[in-house]
Amino acid sequence: MKHYISAESVTAGHPDKMCDQISDAILDACLEQDADSRVACECMTTTGTVIVSGEITTKAWVNFQDIARKVVRDIWYDSLEAGFSADDVSVQILINSQSPDIAQWVDTGWAGDQGIMFGYASNENDAYMPTPIYLAHKLARRLEKVRKDGTLSYLQPDWKTQVSCEYEDGAVKRIDAVVISNQHLESVSMQDLREWITKHVIKHELSELIDDKTVFHINPTGKFVIWGPKWDCGLTGRKIIIDTYGGIGRHGGGAFSWKDPSKVDRSAAYIARYLAKNIVASGICDTCEIQLAYAIWVVEPVSIFVDMKSPKVETDIVVKAIEDNFDLSQWGIISFLDLKKPIFAKTATYWHFWRDDVSWEELNSINIFKNLI
DSSP states (O other): OEEEEEEEEEOTTSHHHHHHHHHHHHHHHHHHHOTTOEEEEEEEEETTEEEEEEEEEOSOOOOHHHHHHHHHHHTTOEETTTTEETTTOEEEEEEEOOOHHHHHHHTTTOOSSOEEEEEEEESSSTTOSOHHHHHHHHHHHHHHHHHHTSTTTTEEEEEEEEEEEEEETTEEEEEEEEEEEEEEOTTSOHHHHHHHHIIIIIHHHHTTTOOTTOEEEESTTSOOOSOGGGTSOEETTOOTTTTTTTTSSOOOSOOOTTBOTTSHHHHHHHHHHHHHHHHHHTTSOSEEEEEEEEOTTOSSOSEEEEEEESOSSOHHHHHHHHHHHOOOSHHHHHHHHTOSSSOOGGGGSSOSSSOSSSGGGOOOOHHHHHTTO
16 A cells, blocks of 8 residues: 655754754853753844843853854855855843753652653664655755755755655555755846756665656755745754654654753653664664653653554563663763763754764663563
């Protein structure tokens, strides 16, 4: 039986992603000087303006304005031609300290909030990710590369990608449609842009799954010259589906960027991905989804739920293996994944998962689950 699943991705210049990067760059700057920093730093951007707000308690001295401008500049929003300029933008800082009512419990290892977090993994590709978002991310990464290496130098920072995959009997058979919207210089023609994007981006990354029936929508509205923060308000934490699994599997609703690892929205989602990935890589199932639930001021998760496709082991045995081998308290997760380091800014674009430079993507607990067979 055939069905279709789509997923999207965005590049570093998308206004929401720019806000994520600023928030996580501030988090890293705090952690670099004070590993016990408490950071809940949100950002908003609009025409000519960046607003940084939230609650931060730290011993670090951080120049918030300089960090925000550096992020904007590194994205290449560095001129009026780009529609947003790091040197001219107004940066407003509205920061308070964390509530002492929360801090007194978090400091002793209790969960700082209630909530549910999900992790997911699939064996359908070597990234252990759902194929639609895996491919949408590949396109986004390729667009960034060809912009920066000069292959398609007329591209500007703000783009979106989307891939629709055709599944048959649970397996990906082909790509049905690709959507790419690119901010670009006015000097390039739509004919050239569409031809070069097809050649240097789509066919370069997706050639094995596209066929003569695959439909390409490249800048379907036509000219896309002025966009980014000049015409689109950005907010931290608004791309939560792009940050996770593209709509396959469930989502607890909490964002990652802008939160230090004492917030279980972030740390528990990372350990849930780690567990799901190691479970699938062990060969005991084809897909795995894990839900962890927490209550504020309660140390251990109040529930653990595991959902597997084609399991070779009973679910309750897998849950017990998790309980016996992993400390899923807030501080247990932080210790196991070594999360007090300034490692988060890089996750704010081009995904939190499917990386080779973060602890929650490591496959070093496979044998725990393989031995259950």
